[in-house]
Amino acid sequence: MKVNLISDTVTRPTPGMLDAMMNAAVGDDVFKNDPSVIALEEKVAEYFDMEASLFFPSGTMTNQTAIKVHTQPGEQLICDKYAHVYNYEGGGVSFNSGVSCKLVDGHRGMMTAEQVEKAINPPDFYHSPLTTLVCIENTTNKGGGACWDFEELKAIRKVCDDHGLKYHLDGARLWNALVARNENRKEYVELFYSIRVL
Ligand SMILES: Cc1ncc(COP(=O)(O)O)c(C=O)c1O
Known part of the structure; x- marks a missing residue:
């Protein structure tokens, strides 16, 4: 079959x-x-x-709304080069929120905390857009359903805290990731300012 x-x-x-x-x-x-x-x-x-x-009637609307809530026009978010919010959603982040995306060359749609930290623009360098948000995706769509390591997600949260960044989880298939990794859902979502699930 x-x-x-x-x-x-x-x-x-x-x-x-x-x-x-x-x-x-x-x-x-x-x-x-x-x-x-x-x-x-x-x-x-x-x-x-x-x-x-x-x-929300769709995941795209949910992500777009969360990004709008966390950012101001002209700012920049950090995401993996495979991220749904960058590759799809009709380029909505630039239209709806007026933000650009700093793309990280991760593995199967997943970045390390070190890569995220390196992708932050110096806030006092006024020529570059101000970095204000990190978006991650679990499981990854273009990464072929890969799921994140919880410790890495925690390390990224620490980077966000150290640099005053918001943290959004695009949780398409989050339930699959929680089961696959045997994670505690409450501890998991506590890391984020917003999550979207379906
Ligand atoms: C990671 C990810 N984000 C967002 C979406 C968009 O969801 P929707 O098709 O409900 O707008 C999808 C859909 O497959 C997805 O895989």
Whole structure:
């Protein structure tokens, strides 16, 4: 039997899933009265022990919003050369947030803390964009589903703290990474200012 793993969109909803959709309680999320969205946001926030969570219809929208929240136009973020936020998302970081990306030549989409530190522009050198954010991805998309070593993620957090940088996790397939590495989800997400999961 062949299984097509190119995307979760190649699978089809089962009758049980369709039934759940047809019978879901719905409302207007703008007025914060969609019970299903509220329940989902509460569940995810509690699951990761985070202050709050927000439902977005796509991962791209979530990343774009997080980057916008953490940066000001003209600033620079650091990411691996394979990063989804750089290679895809329609170049949205430059359009939506007005930031540029400093690309790191990592391994399968993963950088070392040392590489991240070297990629930071000197903040007093006003000719270069101010570095304010580090984005990492787990599992990596273009890196072929590689997952990070937790110690390296902690070391990058230390670099962020030392240099006053924010830290965003693009957690596409984060659940797979947590299972593969047998990590504690709460300790894991504690490292980041924001995470996005699907
Ligand atoms: C690492 C990563 N970030 C972002 C996305 C974008 O998610 P979406 O297709 O929901 O916009 C994907 C999708 O595959 C991804 O793998």
